[in-house]
Amino acid sequence: MLFYFTLFCIFYLLLVFYFLEISHQKKPTTHSLIVYVDSGLTPSEFEGTRRFREPQNQNPERDISAMDAECGAGSCLGWAARDPSGFLSPYRFSRRVVGGDDVSLRITHCGVCYADVAWTRNALHNSMYPLVPGHEIVGVVAEIGSNVKGFKVGDHVGVGTYVDSCRDCEYCNDFLEVHCSKGSIGTFNSIDIDGTVTKGGYSSYIVVHERYCFKIPDGYPLAMAAPLLCAGITVYTPMMRHKMNQPGKSLGVIGLGGLGHMAVKFGKAFGLKVTVFSTSESKREEALKRLGADGFVNSSDQQQMESLTKTLDFIIDTASGDHPFDPYLSLLKICGTMVLVGFPSEVKLHPGSINLGSRSLSGSLTGGTKDTQDMIEFCAANKIYPEIEIINIQYINEALERLIKKDVRYRFVIDIKNSLK
DSSP: OHHHHHHHHHHHHHHHHHHHHHHHOOOOOOOEEEEEEOTTOOHHHHTTOOEEEOOOOSOTTSOGGGGGGGOBOSSEEEEEEOSTTOOEEEEEEOOOOOOTTEEEEEEEEEEEOHHHHHHHTTTTSOOOSSBOOOOOEEEEEEEEOTTOOSOOTTOEEEEOSEEEOOSOSHHHHTTOGGGOTTOOEESSSSBOTTSSBOOOSSBSEEEEEGGGEEEOOTTSOHHHHGGGGTHHHHHHHHHHHTTOOOTTOEEEEEOOSHHHHHHHHHHHHTTOEEEEEESOGGGHHIIIIISOOSEEEETTOHHHHHTTTTOEEEEEEOOOSOOOSHHHHTTEEEEEEEEEOSOOSOOOOOTHHHHTTTOEEEEOOSOOHHHHHHHHHHHHHTTOOOOEEEEOGGGHHHHHHHHHTTOOSSEEEEEHHHHOO
């Protein structure tokens, strides 16, 4: 009995010492760098607009410091979600070896898209954990394969929403790789050619086939280039497909978020008369003064909506929340076109809304490699810069919560280079 009593006492003392040690450990303090970039800023002024924000732990039961033991192993450092809570924390993993046609780039910035929320939280019920999100990636070429001709070490490049495709079907041959017959390989949460799960741009570097890398012209700020790789190309592609680049024509933009504000910028650059539609009256001044839209309509006001009946040549619908379609279709001229780039849960409309006016309702995803490169060069030539807030990676969990609440003007961009350590 004395033997068992002695063992019990030793075990009890060990537990006491363990919890005393835990209680005296200090939690690390992290600061997050935020930069707000107004459309009026020149690249040279960009570096001067800085302020700091203290991140708040959105899930206090899951302290980042306690996740160190789950960090994994490998040469690439990223931030990953481990489960449908979507909470991100440091994670190490391995990238594939650079092949003959590959480009390895050191990531400097990564945009934050709502897709990052959806997949980290398993909204589509297909998330593969640990999941490293991010598909608005920009950086600097660190290494190239022996067959690569279009890039050299030191080039500024970007990677968008997919990193491979079959490169042999009719759609790939037409540079519509996003619609590859065999399925394009997503930048994260897809099965790569080597059988591993792709991991995105919330990480230190990435290896990609050169076809899916895009040159970013010298002088174009890398942080501003990031949102072009998803938000920008998502609206640019249908605008070019449906010839919305005709000066003097009229464009309606539904929703003023990451996609909507880029549609406004492209519309103005194309010489269109742009009207923004939103249920948020608070966005009127931003649309008219900050983004330069020609008009603003509160879409919940029936009188304002009816005043624009049959006045628009085109509409870009960026809203992902459920909303009626018939009122917007009635604003199109005869043979007008409305393009849906958001993902509401359903689309309901009366056939007469399109049949009686010979109107078209179309859908669109992101874009092919040719359109993406063209768009980047168009933005550089016309000084089109997304509106962004730069954050440190340590702020990402709070940023995703703000994104859900639509509390961002208009895209978060993670400063990977200076904060991912």
